[in-house]
Amino acid sequence: MVAPIRSASGRAAYGLRIWFLCAALEAGLRVGREAATLAPGERGLARQSSVRLAAGVAAGKAVEDDKAGTRGRPDPARLLAWYDRHRRRLPWRAPPGERQDPYRVFLSEIMLQQTTVAAVAPYFANFLARWPSVEALANAPLSEVLSAWAGLGYYARARNLHAGAKAVAEGFAGRFPMSVEELIALPGIGPYTAAAIASIAFEQRAAPVDGNWERVVSRLFAVDEPLPKARPRLRALAETLLPDARYGDFAQAMMDLGATICTPRKPACALCPWNDVCAARAAGEPERYPVKLAKVARPTRRGVAFLAVRADGAVLARSRPMEGLLGGMTEVPSTPWEETLPADPTRHAPLKTAWTALNTPVTHVFSHFALELSVWRADVPAGTAAPAGHRWVPVRGIDDEAFPSVMRKVLARI
Template sequence: MSAPRRSPTPRALAQLLLGWYDRERRRLPWRAAPGEAADPYRVWLSEVMLQQTTVAAVIPYFHRFLERWPTVADLAAAPVEEVMQAWAGLGYYARARNLHQCARMVTDWRGGLFPDEEEALRQLPGIGDYTAAAIAAIAFGHRAVVVDGNVERVMARLFAVTEPLPGAKPRLKALAAKLTPAKRAGDYAQAVMDLGATLCSPRNPACGLCPWRDACAGRLAGIEAELPARTPKAERPTRRGLVFWIIGDDDSVLLRRRPPQGLLGGMMEVPSTEWRAEAWELAEAVADSPLAAAKLAGPWRLLPGLVRHTFTHFHLELTVATARARGQPPARGLWCPLDRLSDQALPSVMRKVVHLALSKAY
């Protein structure tokens, strides 16, 4: 009779993963080479950018930010409008405002030096539990439990956790904590995230190449592809709005800045109605325009097509109406030449509006 199978110890699992990481680590522009000290500014900047965004999307933004603002002091000294414009397209725009506020706080109050402890890091704008742990581990080598979506997926499969997310989050973090070593904590944090991003992928995990394949309870049970389980999400509602594409005498277009707080706060936009469940009739939208933007121009015509965009909690459908200007812009409005639209901090949904208007209004 064969002896019962013994599970590897947490230390053995960590060593297996670190050995794999030393061979297979991804080369990323914010990641220090083996033997080099990590730059806290680069680590912080990359971690903020990577929230809810893919590595492929972040890399060109990261390069542009570093070229324009090589240090945290350079970023702190930049006008917030320039930071928002450089961020345009990355989404979740509160991150850009918090990024600038954090840079100023680190520069003004700490002489350009990031704190190295999780608790102190969490006091900075835009830094929550995950980001604080990632900076503490990767930039400063402290033992910190770094858990993102990749790590949750790896832990759920490694330990065959069938409880669905988000309820399983505390258990998955506790399991991740058991495996996190005191030494090479930063390398371990990056290793387990690399494992989730490259081999233990959401679909079709490459179990044959995984350093933890022999210890993975999910694989041994044949349920790895089903994990992590998730509580079904409620269906996103759809909101609708009407956008006013107002053309000036020199073919410039009217833009305005959104309020600093709230969705897309501080970004530039083509003026629009509020976004609601019911579709807008053109006459109603013109009469209801809160900044009287619609009353600056006329007669109005609706452009063919519809702008569709999805936010975290709802879908958005925008109709675009256009007219020639016949008045002065509101206080928060400005006339922007068509060839300078790319210089404005326009979020992705407004870039879609611009694309439709330029293709249909002229």
């Protein structure tokens, strides 16, 4: 009695092996039938075709056996054909086959890091309207860029965007470098963004491996190693999938496949152009991939926000240090954000006045911790001076300030 195959990788390997053997048998029978009708000289050519076909099947089996993934690949032409029919129409994209504006790619890719397309679209339109070129963005004050970014989150990206624009404008006369190596040397541009700009804007052979790519590749090859340790292996496998041309379209096709078909939950495998060569589908458990370690619970930090409101409606504010969390953004003064509240929060108050604790704290979730901010309010006379390092923001100027989302929640208590 043959023992059942219990592991996911074992079932995936078995499924793919059966598929390849069936394909080889079917192809061999077809070639044999055709060879019987050929002249003797033509039969030799048919035998050569059969050998080449068998070699192709063996190469496909090698992909399944060798999960390092360097000896075979799914057909990229099938994915590109799918993309030509089903691509997403996004405001920063050019039609298939057309060269894209590198500035639009640069702007959109930085905005899209850890942020959804729906959230990015209005910000992209606003930035492009205000700063239509990389030179215009480079010449803008950082404070204005931060203000325009407010609400999109991950504010270091706004600083990196501005620094990268200045580097291109000043170091490259406003023309983006084309190679991954040159792009990755720019401020704020990492391996993913460099590969995205190089492939999409300049048709360079590069694999911009984002979360969508990781999901597709990990399922194609049933990579059992968990993230983030598996990332070098996934990047190596991704390189094996690249076509001989249309690198930009292929990069976006992989993104679209992951976003619309090979989704984290309930993937539409029946509609996938690569469903017949997917190891995870063969194993019957695509949602298992990519394998991830159990999430560590976010710690909670606490603080007190001091909402000082002048009689004329102005609000006391200050700028955060340029380095670190929310660097350069505008904030309502507060205590340090720590595990426990300070014994006497008024020691951190910006003004010596009567403070009233409001009932409900403000809550906000950052990528690595949750925050609970108690809001203490003080109403002060119109002539009250701002202490050193602080300023009064007129009520009509609040929308123009670079208040992040957590601070806008505090301001909603006015």
